[in-house]
Amino acid sequence: MDQIIITLVLISLGYFFGRHAEKKHYRHIIEREELMNALPAMASRFPPVGEKFEQTLVSGNVVIANDYFKTFAAGLRNLFGGKVSSYETLLDRARREAVLRMKEEAQALQADYVFNVKYETTSISKGKNNRLPMIEVFAYGTALKKITP
Amino acid sequence: MYSNPKLPEGINTSKEHPLKEFSILLIGALALIVIVTFALGFFGSYLAGKIPYSAELKIASLYDPPDNNDSSKSEQALHAYLQQLADKIARAEHLPEAMKITVHYLDGDTVNAFATLGGNIILYRGLLEKLSTENALSMLLAHEIAHVKYRHPIKSLGRGVAAGIAIAAITGSTHSNALGETGLLTTLHYSRKMEQQSDEEAMRVLYKLYGHINGGAQLFKEFQKMREQQDLGESPALFSSHPLDQQRIDNFKRMATLNQWKTTGELTPLPDFFSIKKTEE
Amino acid sequence: MLISNMEFMTGKKVLKHLGLVQGSSVRAKHAGKDIMAGFKNMFGGELKAYTELLHESREEATERMVQQAEAAGANAILNVRYSTSSIAAGAAEIYVYGTAVVLDNPE
Numbered sequence: 301m302d303q304i305i306i307t308l309v310l311i312s313l314g315y316f317f318g319r320h321a322e323k324k325h326y327r328h329i330i331e332r333e334e335l336m337n338a339l340p341a342m343a344s345r346f347p348p349v350g351e352k353f354e355q356t357l358v359s360g361n362v363v364i365a366n367d368y369f370k371t372f373a374a375g376l377r378n379l380f381g382g383k384v385s386s387y388e389t390l391l392d393r394a395r396r397e398a399v400l401r402m403k404e405e406a407q408a409l410q411a412d413y414v415f416n417v418k419y420e421t422t423s424i425s426k427g428k429n430n431r432l433p434m435i436e437v438f439a440y441g442t443a444l445k446k447i448t449p
Numbered sequence: 450m451y452s453n454p455k456l457p458e459g460i461n462t463s464k465e466h467p468l469k470e471f472s473i474l475l476i477g478a479l480a481l482i483v484i485v486t487f488a489l490g491f492f493g494s495y496l497a498g499k500i501p502y503s504a505e506l507k508i509a510s511l512y513d514p515p516d517n518n519d520s521s522k523s524e525q526a527l528h529a530y531l532q533q534l535a536d537k538i539a540r541a542e543h544l545p546e547a548m549k550i551t552v553h554y555l556d557g558d559t560v561n562a563f564a565t566l567g568g569n570i571i572l573y574r575g576l577l578e579k580l581s582t583e584n585a586l587s588m589l590l591a592h593e594i595a596h597v598k599y600r601h602p603i604k605s606l607g608r609g610v611a612a613g614i615a616i617a618a619i620t621g622s623t624h625s626n627a628l629g630e631t632g633l634l635t636t637l638h639y640s641r642k643m644e645q646q647s648d649e650e651a652m653r654v655l656y657k658l659y660g661h662i663n664g665g666a667q668l669f670k671e672f673q674k675m676r677e678q679q680d681l682g683e684s685p686a687l688f689s690s691h692p693l694d695q696q697r698i699d700n701f702k703r704m705a706t707l708n709q710w711k712t713t714g715e716l717t718p719l720p721d722f723f724s725i726k727k728t729e730e
Numbered sequence: 731m732l733i734s735n736m737e738f739m740t741g742k743k744v745l746k747h748l749g750l751v752q753g754s755s756v757r758a759k760h761a762g763k764d765i766m767a768g769f770k771n772m773f774g775g776e777l778k779a780y781t782e783l784l785h786e787s788r789e790e791a792t793e794r795m796v797q798q799a800e801a802a803g804a805n806a807i808l809n810v811r812y813s814t815s816s817i818a819a820g821a822a823e824i825y826v827y828g829t830a831v832v833l834d835n836p837e
Contacts, residue, residue: 315467315468319467326458330458333455334455336453337452337453337454337455338453339453340451340452340453341453342451348450348451369467369471370467372471373467373470373471373474376471376474376475376477376478377474379474379477379478379481380474380477380478383463385462385463385465385467385470386467386470388461388462388463389462391461392461392462413451
């Protein structure tokens with residue numbers, strides 16, 4: 301009985317705090333994305349032709365954890381199968397945050413573009429019982445800065 | 450030529466409210482747990498019924514019999530009388546040779562009596578006090594002996610163990626004791642079907658022993674009276690394992706008419722030491 | 731929407747590069763299929779249930795990436811890459827991303 305009460309408390313705390321944190325994070329991401337759109341990131345490997353660039357590897361990473369409510373919901377979903385919507389926002393946020401950090405690094409170098417962007421996703425706590433899942437997203441690419449002759 | 454336009458939100462995420470999905474999943478999971486527990490419980494009960502009686506005796510021997518050690522002379526006489534009556538009823542119910550009924554009399558106010566593993570029947574003073582005829586006492590003993598005859602204690606234990614394992618498997622709790630707090634003093638939980646089966650067997654024996662079934666219904670009436678006094682009210686029929694007292698009385702009458710058993714007849718009084726016990730109060 | 735994992739579409743000129751577009755999908759198979767897959771693991775062979783799960787998931791992720799590209803005003807996605815990662819026990823994520831571009835004659 302005690303365990304049920306503790307779980308319920310954790311779920312509701314997770315729901316309220318997790319939702320609040322998520323909304324805040326999204327606001328923050330959207331705000332920065334608007335600024336960073338001036339620095340385009342491409343998945344293409346070949347830089348614009350006819351120009352010379354200075355190339356630097358840039359990267360950004362973020363480790364993000366799911367709240368208790370979402371983990372519980374995902375556990376239930378595992379019983380029935382199907383789309384695990386509680387992880388979607390988590391991954392979406394992590395990926396955008398990682399790209400933003402990569403772009404911020406490129407911006408500090410006064411780059412004009414980031415090319416050949418690649419992502420790497422790892423679950424850090426996978427398989428361990430009683431541990432909330434933690435996900436790392438790592439984004440990396442080549443920052444290109446025009447060389448003015 | 451190179452630009453990053455603003456992309457709309459909500460493409461890579463679901464729009465459904467998380468609480469809605471959560472509640473659907475939770476209800477589904479609870480339903481699954483209930484179904485699995487019941488199915489496994491049923492299976493466990495079926496399998497336990499196949500356990501030979503000798504194995505059941507071994508399980509029962511793990512627990513100490515709950516006897517009063519310092520029983521007085523009158524208590525010893527009472528105990529002998531109860532044992533003798535139980536043996537008579539056991540013969541009438543055609544119990545197999547191996548099934549030995551052991552009656553345990555407990556000096557407690559609890560208005561209860563029950564049968565557990567290994568043919569042990571526990572009777573509390575609280576209930577015996579309320580019975581005014583031997584017919585009622587025989588009905589009670591015959592009911593409990595019928596539980597033993599139909600292997601209800603081991604079946605109910607098997608159901609409990611299987612359901613316990615199911616719950617432990619689903620919730621993933623590791624420190625659950627599958628056998629639970631099973632002891633000889635624990636009232637095993639019998640299903641309503643088991644109770645009805647035992648009631649019917651008890652009535653058959655009552656008729657066989659006395660030639661009529663008068664006085665048998667007193668047992669149910671006492672239970673009903675007690676519950677009214679306690680003002681607990683009867684729990685809804687669905688959740689109660691004992692068929693509701695009124696239902697048992699009705700069933701008693703129905704069985705009597707169905708089998709054309711005489712409902713009137715001379716009542717056999719209880720021996721004297723029964724009344725001694727009562728005046729001591 | 732043209733999708734390719736090459737740098738360019740042969741015979742077509744890229745007019746505009748619109749940056750990264752991405753789609754993702756996380757899915758789990760129900761416990762029953764998880765258990766069956768566990769049995770299958772002992773003897774080897776294809777795990778049909780999981781093949782199907784990842785296939786469905788990949789289709790959804792691609793669909794989401796296409797939606798993003800359409801919203802950006804692109805008519806093709808080049809240099810597409812897929813990545814798969816297992817997020818929690820029994821749940822897998824498919825992630826797909828590429829560069830949204832505008833081609834001169836998409837037909």
